[in-house]
Amino acid sequence: MNVINLMNNHVSVRDFKGKPLSKETKQKLLTAAHAGSSSNFVQATSIIEITDEQVRNEIAEISQSAAYVKKSGALYIFVADLYRQATLLETHHKSLAPIKNMESLLVSVVDTAIAAENMAVAAESLDLGICYIGGIRNNLTRIKDLLHLPKYTLPLFGLTIGEPIAKNGVKPRLPLKNLVSKNQYNPDEFTDLNQYDQVMENYYLNRPSHPKKMDWSTSQLKFFSDVKRPEVADFIREQGFTLK
Numbered sequence: 672m673n674v675i676n677l678m679n680n681h682v683s684v685r686d687f688k689g690k691p692l693s694k695e696t697k698q699k700l701l702t703a704a705h706a707g708s709s710s711n712f713v714q715a716t717s718i719i720e721i722t723d724e725q726v727r728n729e730i731a732e733i734s735q736s737a738a739y740v741k742k743s744g745a746l747y748i749f750v751a752d753l754y755r756q757a758t759l760l761e762t763h764h765k766s767l768a769p770i771k772n773m774e775s776l777l778v779s780v781v782d783t784a785i786a787a788e789n790m791a792v793a794a795e796s797l798d799l800g801i802c803y804i805g806g807i808r809n810n811l812t813r814i815k816d817l818l819h820l821p822k823y824t825l826p827l828f829g830l831t832i833g834e835p836i837a838k839n840g841v842k843p844r845l846p847l848k849n850l851v852s853k854n855q856y857n858p859d860e861f862t863d864l865n866q867y868d869q870v871m872e873n874y875y876l877n878r879p880s881h882p883k884k885m886d887w888s889t890s891q892l893k894f895f896s897d898v899k900r901p902e903v904a905d906f907i908r909e910q911g912f913t914l915k
């Protein structure tokens with residue numbers, strides 16, 4: 672399958688055979704992750720493979736995604752990481768202020784997301800299934816302790832990868848008219864969700880697993896009805912980021 676078709680056919684997989692990935696496959700995936708673009712070439716990413724059963728089980732519980740986190744062929748935690756640069760600066764008796772600010776944190780988060788998506792696409796090109804696990808942020812302090820993460824790091828999400836047992840149908844995305852414009856932001860088009868709501872209502876009603884009556888606007892109203900993980904801001908500051 673060519674790369675564009677592969678990307679357009681993406682679905683998250685939450686039902687894995689549980690067979691560990693081979694060393695060769697993992698090497699290919701890690702190399703692909705590491706080949707992505709990097710802002711100012713800071714390479715501000717670390718990838719931690721979880722092989723310890725106990726650690727994996729605890730991450731599964733924290734994520735409330737126990738079934739598929741435990742059964743995937745590999746589990747990687749993606750960490751936005753400026754500790755390397757912090758160590759370098761400290762060794763040279765330089766100020767750490769330039770890595771503590773919001774811009775540097777953004778740079779490391781963007782680099783890390785690019786690396787993860789590279790790995791995801793590489794995995795799908797090998798007929799493997801993937802699912803991101805943002806649920807690790809349910810308890811960042813415990814994740815930090817479990818993985819012995821130093822300051823100037825932020826664990827962002829896990830990535831489960833494995834041989835799929837079952838795959839859902841492709842979820843329809845927002846029509847391009849809702850997110851693409853020319854030369855300037857287009858608030859009228861971008862917020863006109865009627866067409867998409869109908870598409871999604873139809874999708875949710877007719878999908879084979881967990882059908883429900885729901886459209887996208889309603890799902891967003893529900894999701895944003897309360898503030899999620901307010902403690903993340905404190906965690907980021909405890910990790911040394913002043914954001915200033």
Ligand SMILES: Cc1cc2nc3c(=O)[nH]c(=O)nc-3n(C[C@H](O)[C@H](O)[C@H](O)COP(=O)(O)O)c2cc1C
Pocket residue numbers: 681682683684685734736802803804805806807828839841842
């Ligand atoms: C950063 C990130 C975190 C995610 N975290 C979770 C998660 O914790 N558990 C889960 O089941 N799916 C998770 N997902 C998967 C999304 O729910 C999924 O991508 C979305 O519903 C679209 O479905 P699709 O990937 O099948 O097209 C996450 C996706 C992203 C990008």
